[in-house]
Structure formats: C-alpha cells, structure tokens
Amino acid sequence: MSDALKSKIQDVFNEPGCGTNAEKSERQRKKGCAKPLTPGAAAGGCAFDGAKIALQPIVDVAHLVHAPLACEGNGWDNRGAASSGSELYRTGFTTDLSELDIVMGYGEKKLFRAIKEVIEAHNPPAVFVYSTCVPSLIGDDINAVCKAATQKFGTPCVPVNAPGYVGSKNLGNKLAGEALLDGVIGSIEPEECTPYDVNIIGDYNLSGELWQVKPLFDKLGIRVLGSITGDARYRQVAMAHRAKVTMLVCSKALINLARKLDERYGIPYFEGSFYGISDTSQALRTMCAMLVEQGAEADLLDRCEQVIAEEETRVWKQLDAYRPRVAGKRVLLYTGGHKSWSVVSALQELGMEVIGTSVRKATDDDKGRVVKIMGDDKHMFENMAPKDMYRMLKDAGADVLMSGGRSQFVALKAKMPWVDVNQEKHEAYAGYMGMVDMVRAIDRAVNNPMWSELREPAPWETPLTETRVLPAITGSCPVTGVPAGVGRPVSLVPPMPPASSAPAPVTAFVSSATDFEDC
Amino acid sequence: MAKLVHPKRALSTNPLKSSAPLGAALAYLGIERSVPLFHGSQGCTAFAMVHLVRHFKEAVPLQTTAMNEVSTILGGADQIEEAIENLRKKSNPAFIGIASTALTETRGEDVPGELKEIVSRRTDFADTQIVYASTPDFDGGLQDGWAKAVEAIIDAMVPPSTERDPELRQVTLLCGSHLTPAEIEELVRMVRAFGLEPLVLPDISTSLDGHVSDDWSGTSQGGTPVARIPDVARSAFTLAIGEQMRKAAKLIEDRAMVPYRVFQSVTGLKPVDAFVRTLMGLSGMQDPPPSIKRDRSRLIDAALDAHFHTGGLKVAIGADPDLLFSLSNALTSMGAEIVTAVTTTQHSPVIERVAADEVILGDLGDFERSAKENGAQILLTHSHGRHAEHRLHVPLVRVGFPVFDRIGAQDACRVGYRGSRAFLYEIANTVQSIHHRARPEEFGAAPIAEEFEHVPHVASC
Ligand code: SF4
Numbered sequence: 001m002s003d004a005l006k007s008k009i010q011d012v013f014n015e016p017g018c019g020t021n022a023e024k025s026e027r028q029r030k031k032g033c034a035k036p037l038t039p040g041a042a043a044g045g046c047a048f049d050g051a052k053i054a055l056q057p058i059v060d061v062a063h064l065v066h067a068p069l070a071c072e073g074n075g076w077d078n079r080g081a082a083s084s085g086s087e088l089y090r091t092g093f094t095t096d097l098s099e100l101d102i103v104m105g106y107g108e109k110k111l112f113r114a115i116k117e118v119i120e121a122h123n124p125p126a127v128f129v130y131s132t133c134v135p136s137l138i139g140d141d142i143n144a145v146c147k148a149a150t151q152k153f154g155t156p157c158v159p160v161n162a163p164g165y166v167g168s169k170n171l172g173n174k175l176a177g178e179a180l181l182d183g184v185i186g187s188i189e190p191e192e193c194t195p196y197d198v199n200i201i202g203d204y205n206l207s208g209e210l211w212q213v214k215p216l217f218d219k220l221g222i223r224v225l226g227s228i229t230g231d232a233r234y235r236q237v238a239m240a241h242r243a244k245v246t247m248l249v250c251s252k253a254l255i256n257l258a259r260k261l262d263e264r265y266g267i268p269y270f271e272g273s274f275y276g277i278s279d280t281s282q283a284l285r286t287m288c289a290m291l292v293e294q295g296a297e298a299d300l301l302d303r304c305e306q307v308i309a310e311e312e313t314r315v316w317k318q319l320d321a322y323r324p325r326v327a328g329k330r331v332l333l334y335t336g337g338h339k340s341w342s343v344v345s346a347l348q349e350l351g352m353e354v355i356g357t358s359v360r361k362a363t364d365d366d367k368g369r370v371v372k373i374m375g376d377d378k379h380m381f382e383n384m385a386p387k388d389m390y391r392m393l394k395d396a397g398a399d400v401l402m403s404g405g406r407s408q409f410v411a412l413k414a415k416m417p418w419v420d421v422n423q424e425k426h427e428a429y430a431g432y433m434g435m436v437d438m439v440r441a442i443d444r445a446v447n448n449p450m451w452s453e454l455r456e457p458a459p460w461e462t463p464l465t466e467t468r469v470l471p472a473i474t475g476s477c478p479v480t481g482v483p484a485g486v487g488r489p490v491s492l493v494p495p496m497p498p499a500s501s502a503p504a505p506v507t508a509f510v511s512s513a514t515d516f517e518d519c
Numbered sequence: 520m521a522k523l524v525h526p527k528r529a530l531s532t533n534p535l536k537s538s539a540p541l542g543a544a545l546a547y548l549g550i551e552r553s554v555p556l557f558h559g560s561q562g563c564t565a566f567a568m569v570h571l572v573r574h575f576k577e578a579v580p581l582q583t584t585a586m587n588e589v590s591t592i593l594g595g596a597d598q599i600e601e602a603i604e605n606l607r608k609k610s611n612p613a614f615i616g617i618a619s620t621a622l623t624e625t626r627g628e629d630v631p632g633e634l635k636e637i638v639s640r641r642t643d644f645a646d647t648q649i650v651y652a653s654t655p656d657f658d659g660g661l662q663d664g665w666a667k668a669v670e671a672i673i674d675a676m677v678p679p680s681t682e683r684d685p686e687l688r689q690v691t692l693l694c695g696s697h698l699t700p701a702e703i704e705e706l707v708r709m710v711r712a713f714g715l716e717p718l719v720l721p722d723i724s725t726s727l728d729g730h731v732s733d734d735w736s737g738t739s740q741g742g743t744p745v746a747r748i749p750d751v752a753r754s755a756f757t758l759a760i761g762e763q764m765r766k767a768a769k770l771i772e773d774r775a776m777v778p779y780r781v782f783q784s785v786t787g788l789k790p791v792d793a794f795v796r797t798l799m800g801l802s803g804m805q806d807p808p809p810s811i812k813r814d815r816s817r818l819i820d821a822a823l824d825a826h827f828h829t830g831g832l833k834v835a836i837g838a839d840p841d842l843l844f845s846l847s848n849a850l851t852s853m854g855a856e857i858v859t860a861v862t863t864t865q866h867s868p869v870i871e872r873v874a875a876d877e878v879i880l881g882d883l884g885d886f887e888r889s890a891k892e893n894g895a896q897i898l899l900t901h902s903h904g905r906h907a908e909h910r911l912h913v914p915l916v917r918v919g920f921p922v923f924d925r926i927g928a929q930d931a932c933r934v935g936y937r938g939s940r941a942f943l944y945e946i947a948n949t950v951q952s953i954h955h956r957a958r959p960e961e962f963g964a965a966p967i968a969e970e971f972e973h974v975p976h977v978a979s980c
Contacts, residue, residue, distance in 0.1 A: 037561055037585035040602030041609060046562020064530070068621040070656035073534040074541060074566040077903060078573070090906070096531035096882075099657045102625055113529035121532075133560055133622045134657075137591065164562035165588050165622065386578075390735035409578035413731050 004143070005136075005161050012174040012256050043406070046164030048132050049075070050172020051179070054254065055128055055160060056089055057081035057204045057229040058237060062124040064093040066111050066142060067132035068102070071164070080426060082208045084231050093118055097134065107140040115149045115157055125234040126156040126184070136163035158183040170253050177257030180228065180237060185261070188238035190225065195296040197225035198287060199240050199267065201258055202249040203274075205230030209430035213274045216284060216431060219307050220300065222291070228257065241265040244294040247272050247287055268294070274430040276342035277315060281308045315432040319350060325443045327351030332393070334358045334384065334403035335421055341369040343421075346435055348373070352442075355398055356381055386410045400446050415454050417445035521873040523865060525880050532884030533903060535837050536863030537920055539654040540618040541567045542664030542696055544581055545920075547616030547650075549694070549721025550672070551742040554580045554612040556602055558595060558630065559620030561585045563656075573923035575727050580737055582606055591626050596633040600641065607647055610737030613745045616668060617651040624655035648745050650675045660863035661920060662839040665696035666763040669721060672748065673770050680752040680775040690801060691754040691777065692717045693768055695761025697842035697919070700728040701932040706760065706785065709794070709935055712811055713802040718754055719743060729929050752777065756801055758794075760785060760934075761841040762869045783841070783869050785934040786942060787849030788818060794935075814936035821940040826853055828947035835859035835895035837886040837904065838919045840867035846899060846918060847873055849939060850946065858893035861886045861900075883907060897949060914949050 045053075048071055056063055056079065065072040076092030083089065095114045101107055115127055127149075131142045146157040162175035190197075198217075203210050210230040217224060226232075226240025241261065246269035248258045258269040268290055272283035288296075288304040330353045333340065340357045347354055356379045359367050371377050384392075386407065393401060393414040401411040404422025411418035419441050421429065429438040544555035544567060557564045564583035571579040584598040603615060619630060634651050638644060652671035654664040690710060694703050703724035710717040725741030732740055751757075752775035759768035759781045768779035780797055784790040795815075799807060832855040836847050840862050847857045857875035861882070870878050879885045883900070887907040890898060898904050898911070901919040908915035922928035932938040933945075959966050 037587070038601070038605060039584045039598045040556070040582050040605030042561045042583050042585040043565070044561065045565040046560055049562050049565060068655075068657035069534060069536060069660070070538040070540065070563050070566065070621055073536055073538050073656075074563075074570045076534065077906075078569060087906075092531075092533045094531045094534060095529060096534065097621075097657055099655070102621075102657060110529045117528055117530040121530075133562075133591075134625050137588075137622065137625055165560040165586060165591060167587075386737065387735050405572070409576075410735065413578075413735065415731070 002141070002161075005163075005166070008161070008175065008178055009166060009171065012171070012178060015174075015256055015259070045169040045172075046133075047162040047167045047169065047172035047175060048130060048164040050169030050174075050253075051130060051160050051162035051176040052172075053079065053169065053204065054173045054176035055179070055229060057083075058128075058232045058234055059083040059089045060086040060125055061234050062088055062091070062093055062118045062122055062127045063130065064095070064111075064114060064118055064127055065130045065132065066095050066097075066107070066114075066135050066140065067130070068097040068134055069094070071130075071132045072096075079204075080207045081204045082206070082211070082231060084211075085233065088122060088124055091122075102134060102138060105138065107135050107138065108142075108145050111135075111140065111142065111145050112149055115145070116153065119153050119155050124155065126158055128158045128160055128179075130160045131163050133163045133165045136165075156183070156187070173253035174256050177228075177254045180240075181257060181260055181264075184234070184237050185226075186238070186241040186265070188235055190239045190242050193225075193242050194223060195244060195294065196220075196222045196291060196300075197243045198222055198291070199226035199228065199243040199246040199261065199269075200224055200230065200249060201226075201228045201246055201269075202254045203227075203230045203430075207426055207428040209274070209428040209434065212428050212434045213280070213431040216280075216307060216311070220284070220288065220303055222287070228254070241267070243267055244296070245269070245287060245290045247283065249273060273342055274434070275339060277312060277346050277432060277435055279342050280431050281312060284308060311432045315435060318436045319346075319439055322439045322443050323350050325447055326439060328353070329399040329442070329446050330355045330397075331442075332356050332398040332401050332403075333421075334389070334401060334407055335360075339421065340366055340380075341373050343435075343438070344370070344373050346439075350439065355379065358382065358384065390414050400442060402442075415451065417448070417451065419445050521860065521871055521875045521878045523870050523880055524877045525865075526885055531882045533882055533887075533906065535861060535882045535886065535900065535903075536660035536839070537570065538563075538567070538656045539659050539661065539664030539667070540620050540656060541570060542661035542666075543616065543618035543652050543654045543668035544664075545571070545661070545696060545723070546665045546668035546672075546721045547614070547618075548579065548726055548739045549719075549723040549742045550614045550616065550739065550748075551726070551744045552612050552736075552738040553614035553616060553742060553745075554582055554606055554610060554738050556582045556584065556599075556606065556615050556617045557620055558584045558599060558617055559586055559622045560591075563620050563622070570921055574921040574928055575729065576926060577727060577729060577740075580610065580612075580739060586622060591622060594626075594628055594633075595623060595630075596628075596637065599630070599634065600637050603637070603641075603644060603647070603649065607644070612647060612738045614648045614650070616672070617649065618654045618664065618668065619652070620654070621656035624653065624657075648676065659866050660839060662696045662761075662763050662841060663864050663866055666766060669693065669764065669767045670770055672721070673751065673767055673774070676745075676748045677751050677771060677774050678749055682753070683755065684753060687716075687753060687755065688714060688802075689716045689718055689750070689754045691751050691757040691771065692719045693757055693759040693764040693771075693779075694719060694721060694723075695759075695763045695841050697761055697839060697845070698723075698934065699931050700724040700929040702934045702938060704728070705932050705935045705938050706758075706794075709811065710758070710798060712808045713798045713804055715798065715802055717758075718747060718750060720748065720751060727929055729927075751775070756780075758782065758797065762844070762867055763841050783872070784845035784848050786845045786939050787852050788815075788822065788936075788939065789852065790845070790848070791815075791818075791934075791936050791939060811936070814940075818936040818940045818943075821943045822853060825943040825947040828950040829943070830854035831856065832946075832950060833858045833894055833896045835861075835886060835890035835893070835898050835900075835913075836918075837861040837883060837898075837900035839863050840869050842919050843878070844869040844873055846933065846942075847875065849933075849942060853943065855946075858895050859886060859889040861889070887911065896953075897946065914953060916945060916949055 072092050072094035077090050095110050142159045146159040149157040160179040162172045225243045246258050246267050248271045261267045270286050273279045288300045340359045340362045344354050359380050390410050393416040400417040402419045402421045547553050547555040561583045568581045584602045650671050652667040707717050720743050722743045726739040757768045757777050757779035762783050765781045771777050785794050834855050834857050843862050851874040860875040860878045898915045899918050902922045902924045904915045933942040
C-alpha cells in the first residue's frame with residue numbers, strides 16, 4: 001500500500017463529523033472504525049466493492065476496474081441503480097490481468113492502453129479507474145497512470161484508490177468520496193447557480209428511489225445540482241461545489257465528503273432520510289430552512305409546509321386502505337442503522353405490531369429513538385444467527401420478516417413471508433409514495449393464499465385411512481421391464497451374473513433417498 | 520476445425536467468464552455438509568456469494584480467510600487455521616473445500632504444505648475433511664476452477680485400490696461444471712434405467728436443486744456424502760461428463776485402475792447415443808429399457824419438427840468450452856451455423872472441435888460485436904447477454920452461469936434424449952417468437968397503391 005493511500009485511510013478514519021468517532025480515544029481512532037475480520041466468520045464486501053457502489057451510479061462515466069477477473073467478472077452489473085440517460089455505467093470494463101501481466105509487471109502499461117481503448121470506443125466524459133488487491137500488492141501506481149492518461153488523452157481519468165484488502169465496504173465508500181473530492185468536484189463551473197441548488201449525497205437511486213422524492217423537490221423549485229451519485233451525470237458531480245446545501249442521506253459512510261464540502265466550499269450539510277413519512281417531512285423542512293438561511297426566499301418555508309401537509313394527508317388516505325389487511329400482523333425488522341426505527345411508527349399506526357428490530361450499526365441516538373417509539377428496549381436486538389431466526393420464524397413468532405437479501409432465504413425456507421427493505425431490493429420505498437409501496441408489499445406478502453397451502457401437511461403426513469385397492473407389486477419393474485428381486489439394494493436387477501436361485505417375489509422396491517422416479 | 524483467436528487488446532468489456540475460485544466453490548457445494556472457503560480477501564467471497572445466490576436463489580454457504588494486506592505479506596497459514604476452527608464451531612461441516620484466489624497466489628504460499636502441518640497438529644480437526652485447490656483468478660475460468668477442485672477432492676480422498684467387487688454394479692458419474700442439477704438428475708435416471716448404481720461426484724443435484732428442508736443449516740444442503748467419496752475407487756467404470764473431467768477420471772484410473780470414458784457432450788442425438796451405447800455395454804443389456812428407447816424416438820420426432828427452424832440458423836454462442844462445444848455441436852448437427860463462438864479459457868482441447876471457423880477467447884464485448892457483424896439470429900449465453908439482446912434486437916437463450924434474471928435456472932435440462940428434445944424445442948420456439956411479417960418492399964415490390972385502401976367513414980354526428 002502506498003504511503004499516500006495509508007494517510008488517506010488514516011484521514012477518513014479520523015472523522016470529526018462522526019459522533020461515534022468523536023467519543024473515541026486517540027488510539028482507538030487510529031485503528032479506524034473497522035473491526036478486524038474473523039477468518040471463517042466474515043461477511044460483506046471489500047473496500048473496492050464499497051467504492052464501486054458509491055461511484056458506479058454516475059451513469060455516463062466509464063468505470064474501469066484494474067484487476068484480475070475476480071473483482072469485476074463476478075460483480076459487474078449486479079446492482080439496481082437506475083439511470084434516466086446513459087447506460088455506460090452498466091458496462092463492465094476491466095483490464096482482466098493475466099498471470100503474465102502480473103509476473104512480468106505489465107499492469108501499468110496494460111491499464112494505460114485500456115484507458116486509451118475505452119476512450120476511443122465510448123468517448124465518456126471521464127474514466128474512473130479502480131485499484132484492487134493484486135495491482136496494489138505488486139505496486140501498480142494508478143495515480144501516475146491516470147495522470148499521464150489525462151494529459152495524453154484530454155479526458156479526465158480519476159483514480160479510485162480503494163483496493164479490497166484495506167478494509168470494508170464502508171471504508172470504500174469513504175475512499176470513493178475522497179476520490180471525488182480530489183479529482184472531480186470543483187472541476188466544472190455551472191452556467192448558472194440558483195439559491196435552490198442542493199447536493200444529495202448517499203442516495204444511489206436504487207430502483208429509482210431518488211425519483212420518488214424528486215417530484216417533491218420539483219414542486220418546491222429545488223434543483224438537485226450535485227447528485228452523489230444517484231442517476232448522476234459526471235458534470236453534475238463536478239459542479240457539486242456550487243450547491244447551497246448538502247443533504248446526507250441515510251448514511252454515515254460519506255460524511256467525510258459532506259464535511260469537506262462544508263470546509264472547502266462553505267456548503268452546510270444535514271443528515272436526513274427519505275425513509276418513512278415523518279422522516280421525509282423532516283428532511284424537507286430542514287432542507288428548506290437551511291436554504292432560506294443560505295439566501296433563498298423566505299416563502300419557501302410556507303410552501304414547504306403546504307406541500308408536506310398535502311402529501312401527508314394524501315399518503316395517509318392511501319395507507320388507510322391497507323389498514324384492514326395488515327392490522328394485527330407481527331413484523332420482525334432486521335435491518336439496522338436508522339432504519340431500525342424510521343418505519344416503525346408508520347407500521348404501528350397501521351395497526352401492525354413490530355415484535356423486534358435489530359439495531360446493528362445503529363447509533364445511541366438511533367437506539368434512543370427505538371426505545372421512544374416502542375416503549376422499551378425489550379424489542380431491540382443486535383444480531384440474530386440465521387439458525388435462531390429460522391427457528392423463530394418457523395415457530396411462527398412473526399408474520400413477516402422485513403430485512404435485506406442476506407436473510408431472505410432464512411424466511412422463505414421457514415415458509416415465512418419476506419419483504420426486502422435493503423439496498424438490493426427491486427422496489428423503491430422512498431418518500432411518501434414509497435411508504436405506500438412498502439405497505440402494499442407487506443400486504444402482498446402476508447396475504448398471499450400460497451402460505452397456508454404451503455404449510456399444510458404433505459399427503460403422507462396424515463395416516464392412510466383407505467384400504468389398499470390393488471395387489472402388492474410382484475414381478476418386474478413396470479417402467480423398464482427388468483425383473484426385480486434377488487434381495488439387493490439396487491433397484492433393477494441385471495441379467496448377469498445368472499442368479500442361481502429363482503428370484504424371490506418382491507414386496508416393495510427399494511429406492512434411495514435421491515430417487516426421483518422409476519423403480 | 521476451429522481456430523482459437525486471442526483479440527489483441529488491453530481492455531476487457533463485459534466479462535463473459537466467472538472466476539476460477541467460484542467454479543471451485545460450486546464443485547465443493549456438491550459435497551454433503553460442506554462449506555467452501557476462499558483463501559483471500561473477504562471481498563472476493565462476497566462477490567462470489569452474491570453471484571451464486573442470484574443464480575440459484577438459495578442461501579449459499581461460502582466463507583473467507585479474510586486476508587488483509589499484512590497477513591497477505593506475512594503469509595496466511597494462521598488465517599486458514601483460524602478459519603477452519605471458526606467454521607467448525609459455527610456450522611460443524613463435514614467437509615471444507617479451500618480455493619485460493621489471485622491475491623494469495625500473487626504472494627505465493629505453500630498452502631498444501633502448511634495445510635498438512637495444520638491437519639497433523641490439530642487432531643481436533645480430524646472429523647472434518649479438508650481439501651485445497653489452487654485456483655488463481657488470473658488463470659482460466661469457472662470450468663477450470665471446478666475441474667481443479669474435483670481433482671483435489673479425488674487426490675485427497677480416493678485411496679489406491681486394486682480390488683474390484685464383481686457384484687457391485689456401481690459406476691462413477693463425474694460431472695462437469697456445465698451440468699445443471701436437473702441435468703445431473705437426468706443422467707442419473709438414465710444410468711439407473713440400466714440397473715446400474717451411479718455414484719455422482721460432485722453432486723449439486725441434491726444440494727442446489729432448490730428444495731425446502733426441515734431445518735436450517737450453515738452447510739451445503741445435500742451433495743455427495745463425504746463417506747462415499749472413497750468408494751469411487753470401487754466403481755466398475757467412470758463416466759466423465761465434459762472434457763474438463765478427463766484429468767479427474769485419469770486420476771481415478773491411476774489410483775484404482777477404474778477405466779473411464781470422457782463424454783465431451785451428452786446433448787444431441789449422436790452424443791447421447793454414444794452415452795447409451797456405453798451404458799448398454801456396462802450393463803450387458805442389448806435391449807435398453809423401453810423408457811430409453813421411447814425417449815430416443817421422441818427426440819427424433821422433435822428433430823423432425825425443429826429442423827425447419829434450426830436449418831441455416833445463424834447462432835452466436837458464448838460459454839465455457841464444454842458447454843460451448845456440447846450446445847454448438849447439437850445445433851450444427853441440426854443444420855445451424857455457428858457464426859460467433861466466444862469462450863472463457865484456453866485450457867481445453869474441445870475448442871478445436873467446435874464447428875466454427877474461429878473461437879474467440881474473449882468477453883461479451885467480442886460476442887456482441889461478432890454477432891452483429893455476422894448477422895446472428897439467435898444468441899446463447901448467460902444472463903449478462905441481455906445487453907447484447909437489447910442492442911441487437913436478437914433473442915437470447917440463457918445458458919450457463921449466471922442466469923439471474925430468470926428463475927428455475929437449476930431446472931434447465933439439455934442433456935440426454937429428453938433434455939436434447941427440450942433444447943431443440945427451446946431453440947425452435949425462440950426462433951418462432953420473433954414476429955416477422957413479410958413486406959413487399961423486402962422483395963423489391965412496390966407496396967399496394969394507397970387509392971385501393973379502404974378509408975373508414977368518419978362518423979357524422
Ligand atoms: S477483495 Fe480485492 S481481489 Fe477480492 S474483489 Fe475485492 S478488490 Fe478484488
């Protein structure tokens with residue numbers, strides 16, 4: 001790892017904007033927020049994965065992964081960040097390093113040529129070059145290659161230095177933010193600025209979530225200048241330094257970016273979420289208030305209240321239709337962070353009972369909210385082993401599991417409805433309309449008549465009451481015509497070697513556990 | 520026949536191949552109560568796991584030695600030991616299959632030696648079988664990783680033997696990576712129809728077939744029982760499906776003198792005939808079971824119906840060598856023309872046998888370009904081919920790994936008489952699904968003059 005990368009990592013770990021971090025001692029802080037991984041019990045993506053998640057939604061950029069096959073080959077085009085324009089971001093570009101490239105040290109040269117080829121073929125506004133474990137280990141200097149390529153070809157080549165083995169996805173997010181700060185943001189000036197320009201950081205427009213809240217901005221005349229990075233164009237990111245306010249969505253991961261935008265360009269930020277009704281309203285209020293502070297017309301506040309009132313009335317009316325269908329259902333929430341509580345109140349209002357919520361990755365503040373909303377902390381838990389969760393669901397301790405993809409099959413295999421509420425989901429649940437979609441998804445899941453059918457016993461689990469109608473099997477297999485018998489566990493009996501004794505009549509065909517049909 | 524061409528370029532666009540460690544993991548998942556373990560950084564495992572889960576729609580146990588920069592440089596023996604220990608505590612697997620990755624291979628470690636040392640020192644690990652395969656990402660693809668894992672399993676677990684039980688009607692079915700669970704099932708059914716008892720290795724047909732069991736386990740949900748693997752040495756014969764299984768079959772022969780035959784394809788009339796012929800010989804049955812004969816006659820009927828659609832059909836196909844060969848061979852035998860063939864790894868002699876002028880060692884970028892240039896009428900590759908499908912407006916038949924935008928990928932069966940029949944229908948129906956209405960202009964004729972057209976009266980009110 002180069003010294004530059006080391007100090008970068010040190011720097012992002014030393015995040016004053018992060019509450020958890022501020023409470024740590026100097027030594028703890030140096031260690032970073034990443035816990036050391038346990039071999040054989042680790043889960044989750046690497047730093048490269050995190051960087052890619054954060055940056056790939058920039059749709060018109062060519063994302064070039066400098067790596068042997070594993071990093072891009074197994075992972076390209078696997079996320080649902082939606083684009084309203086270019087599809088280039090979905091194309092998987094990689095240097096696909098071979099053994100020869102690695103042993104002979106051809107890596108940098110190959111990367112330079114790959115950049116050239118991608119620019120020639122697609123002429124993108126920029127090329128993002130991702131470093132990964134192997135090139136980092138053998139010392140390929142992607143910064144130097146990017147610099148040379150930018151000079152030579154005139155297309156900005158942005159190095160994203162987050163090789164997988166330096167840490168977790170979360171660290172990768174942060175390093176991606178740094179890459180944008182160092183190489184992109186501030187490089188293009190917008191033609192005109194308005195007092196209603198905002199940055200949205202940390203929303204990747206998965207399944208179009210950003211579009212669920214965009215109509216609200218449109219109504220208020222707020223312009224998303226810098227989107228980092230949902231449905232973003234390169235130019236948008238490059239102009240993010242001219243926004244008036246930054247909203248940091250749902251996540252602490254990119255807080256370094258928000259804070260540095262504040263430091264360098266004086267753009268104040270706030271943390272908010274579009275997940276849940278009250279959160280959405282709160283986020284709009286805060287955003288408008290901050291814009292006014294920054295020089296927007298004061299009537300924005302009134303317009304904002306008006307929009308909130310209209311939208312809330314409308315959404316509750318829509319939700320009420322579902323009340324009889326979902327009331328009384330017991331929900332187990334297994335997400336984490338602020339999602340531990342942000343939808344709880346809405347679910348409760350609709351008569352659902354939230355029997356538990358996991359508080360992984362949640363701050364003390366988040367935990368406080370859970371206690372407040374749910375009355376006590378009895379329903380809070382950290383992690384649940386898949387085995388325990390399976391048992392709990394199987395014993396019908398809940399009516400529906402709402403979680404991320406990882407526990408999908410724990411629920412399904414326990415014949416329990418499941419609603420996807422994490423990043424990889426296929427449906428968008430943001431803003432007011434997203435809440436309706438989520439409740440509709442819960443309704444669709446729990447009220448499917450399939451569940452009761454599936455849980456019925458199999459025919460052979462109830463004792464047979466009818467008597468046998470037909471005689472027992474004798475003679476040969478009805479399918480193959482081969483005579484059965486001679487007391488072997490093999491189903492069919494070969495013609496050789498000739499059996500000395502006459503085949504005994506067979507009373508039942510022996511079949512193995514893996515049998516599918518025939519005798 | 521076919522020449523293998525390596526495009527001269529530094530940039531790979533839209534990878535076709537999946538990585539070798541992933542192939543190894545998949546093979547390990549065909550062992551009962553197993554957990555595959557990647558020796559590398561955690562990210563590779565996460566990507567591979569997502570990849571597998573998206574294809575099979577199943578929870579897939581897959582773990583990592585969680586190497587970081589420091590442990591990579593110092594060597595990862597401790598990480599391996601710790602990983603095994605933790606895995607045993609957590610899910611008590613009967614089998615742990617280790618696959619190396621690009622990272623640990625770049626550093627270069629003597630893992631087999633270190634593993635030997637660990638296993639001899641840690642006697643408490645005795646009830647878990649541990650196998651290691653070297654599968655660097657930068658060499659070959661999924662199929663190579665799979666083959667290496669199977670070889671490693673045999674190498675570690677099949678004892679030398681000279682004894683043969685003449686009463687035992689057991690044959691080993693060595694399955695290549697290109698077989699789906701349903702395809703393994705179909706082959707097993709055929710073998711059994713001849714009264715032979717197949718011992719399948721590795722057997723993903725019982726672990727990744729998609730079923731609901733009564734309890735949750737952190738290991739594979741089925742597969743070849745660990746205790747049965749040494750019995751491979753006692754089989755009368757080894758049926759190796761796919762050229763990639765040749766080395767493994769050879770290894771068994773060397774160890775236990777079990778003769779073998781490699782079936783480069785079991786799709787299409789002739790290849791399945793050869794398979795059946797072998798089963799006839801093994802079982803001494805001149806007259807195969809009626810079900811087999813019936814299935815053959817139905818395949819012939821399907822071929823009669825399908826050849827109108829497959830004759831002259833221009834096909835673009837992108838897949839690992841064994842799948843590429845078996846499917847393209849089945850299609851060319853039905854009169855189709857392979858205008859584009861792209862594959863993932865050079866390590867296979869079947870590439871030469873593909874009925875195309877050239878086979879490109881490349882990616883889906885090459886696939887799309889060549890399919891366009893050569894006017895392909897149908898595309899066969901995995902789900903990532905959907906982008907080419909949209910851009911070229913040519914229908915895609917999803918084959919190989921991964922298939923993530925359709926469910927039931929494990930149930931696709933294109934082997935045996937039955938599977939070949941289904942395959943022909945699949946191709947013919949895809950061709951028919953392209954709705955094309957002929958227009959006079961296409962033939963150079965002038966369209967009907969407008970004056971002849973009936974103009975509906977505008978309703979007067
Ligand atoms: S851990 Fe390293 S080698 Fe593995 S996917 Fe991440 S960057 Fe690539």
